[in-house]
Amino acid sequence: MEVCIIGAGYFGISAAKTCLDHNLKPFVLNKTSRIGGVWNGLPEQIGVWDSLHTNGSKYLFSYSDHLWPSEDPAYPSVSQVMDYLDSYIQKHHLASCIHHNCEVLHVEKIDNYFLVRWKNHYEIREKIFSYVIVATGKLSKESSQFRNTEKFKGLILKGGFYREPSVLAGKKVVCIGRSFTGCDISLEALKVGAKVTQIYKRKYIYNKRFAKGLPTDFFIYNPSVLRESMKFPLSLSLIEKVNSITIKSHGNPGTLAPEWHISQEEAKNNIFPTVIQSDDYNEAIKNKKITLIKGKAVDLYKDGVVLEDGSKIEADVIVLCMGYETNLDFLSESIKSTIEYKPENKDSALSIYRLVLHPDIPGLAFVGLLMTGAPGRGDLQSEIAIRWFKGILNITEGEMRKGIEDEKKMRNHFGEYPWNYVGHLLLPEYLRILNMKVDIDGIKKKLGYKGPVIPQFLFMNREGQNDLAKKAVEQIKAQYPKL
Template identity: 20%
Template structure:
């Protein structure tokens, strides 16, 4: 039986379809509108804000969530956060910020809530046919658009590791996205698996709520405190970017010398220098390790009935196991091959981390992990995408220069075998922003006569 109405697709001309009304989708709608495009934004939930809205049934927010990047390094360049907000805003403040952004730029009138994009297919003329499936009501609709921007994010498809015996384990196992409040931890022996920001945050919650907390990590991690020299740490480090590279490296190592020494003293630091590895951004974690309320152990080897065995031979009988193992990037509305993937390896492989290698009017916004606030990067990504869509039809020479520049900027470092999904999305924020700047410059420069 057909999933949608047999009527012909409704043609929206050169309008752009944006998928998702989280932070990336809102920024995309705003920048497209500023470049003169009609926009339809489709959100499968009934609220805006994506993961920052706890009313969104797919939100992974857990109790006491705050930004791990500072206000000045997270805010959208043309819409600063209020000056009287704390350095590290809460999830509630982040939602208020995005709601205010949408209201200020009049974005809500372009959003269709409760509408999921189940399929997009290219049609003639570099355009797309989009199948929109309402959450309730009549059959799905088919529409045609001049371009599609996917802004669904990558924090909704849990990365679930496999361990010997896990399927027969009789204890309780949850992914961090299911842990909505600290009451689930109270009075329990908790095992947290995963050494990233979420793992550290949940271990800290367990340290003050659970009867005991064991934190399983594969290897050493280095921890960036929230403040360095009286300033938010990421702001202090960002101020060094104008210095020559050799001097920046020297000053960064000096700034991190104290935190690195503390991490090494507690036995949690990696073998390599801190400035070479993505940090865990948590100001409380080392204190809890230091006072014994978090016990660190190595990698889990297997699950056995009610017990968990570790690679070092030790065992534990936890009441609750929390898998803080991140998320797998997954885009279900689009065939993997359109985004550079394949049936065997469906993860997107995008030009300049945002453009389809197959179709010039298909792009993805926000599918990066910069280690700093992602919203400034999404702002410049969507500015480049919107400007490209504007230029491509009216100025073929400039469009060709742009496409060449995008390909030139798309050389990716070789992936480490077995790297975590989050690491495969990682970009150096300074280098990537410079790359975006070069891409945008090709759109704004007049072609040589």
């Protein structure tokens, strides 16, 4: 039985391997000429820039059955990510399942099947499938409210299409946005540009990549996370807890720039987006090398950016780092209606059960819709999808529908930036859905391990998984002896 998988990035590759585990045949439609999704950095699509490194450590940003090379740094580069994905495809003989230069145009449900239509170069093709997994990810369309860009006489660059800093050399650069892309490109521009200005709308909480000499995600996914559970609606007390722990661990943003200070009262009652910031960026902000302007960019003029209060910021280059939307325009209107697809809602574009499925569309699943560092996230989501397809997922329809209603309430309650999920709680939630146990106490005792939950602790019933988990622990302990 074939499963159509749309996308050959990190999650699509995971879905393909999971199909093989269940004796299903993956048929992967990849839009471009190269696997990797955003990681391949091809010029014609949204992707990463040359100098970027992962935001999560390699120990958690791995497949459950495949380790990174021990010589790779804790936060791998773009080329190292691509090497890792290539090695995984080679290991599991997935290359023959992946069809390149196939842009999906339409997916619709017809009776108990799905018609999938795609374009391969100039030829339109279509095929019927029993199952479809959408693995196009969250970063599939850039957000921008500017419509009349021709009035600006300089260069407008979308952050997702930025690759290297030579285009910024000697220029007055204005970056609009303060999330991952905005911070990284502002720092890149600082190396070659004449002046760098960063415009932002709201305060952020930030994480460093390391804390106390260890990768930050080691603390987020420490074994205690397995004893937690997902609860809806999310309470303000939980939000306050997450805010306060992050600020205590990495510092109040106000220590970098006074205007970024987050008071205790603000931490109690507000959801703050979290951004990974490098030490170099933090130093640049602290030393006021990057000009910060709080405001909403609403328009452009011939020499730069117009803010909501009417003030103008001059620029030679404007870099739009205003976030991304989930692009599922290829789904039929019937499917989009059922999942309540709202692409303008950046963090909650559709209403489905735990980001994977909807009971009214059997045979269709989604993976990779949330940016979270949860270990084994791709493998766990794919496993949920395939078990559901096969009718062996032990979750009632009633629970699915209640979960969807909870998500709708959260979407309406938190408005523009809903926080349907605290990312780290997805790990115990997915384990619960799959009825999987992680014997972390046994692992700690047997291996003398004091580190985080890692993907290799999942699927321990798999042949050879115990040996792989031991090897993963040895790799971590060699790098961080106190664990």
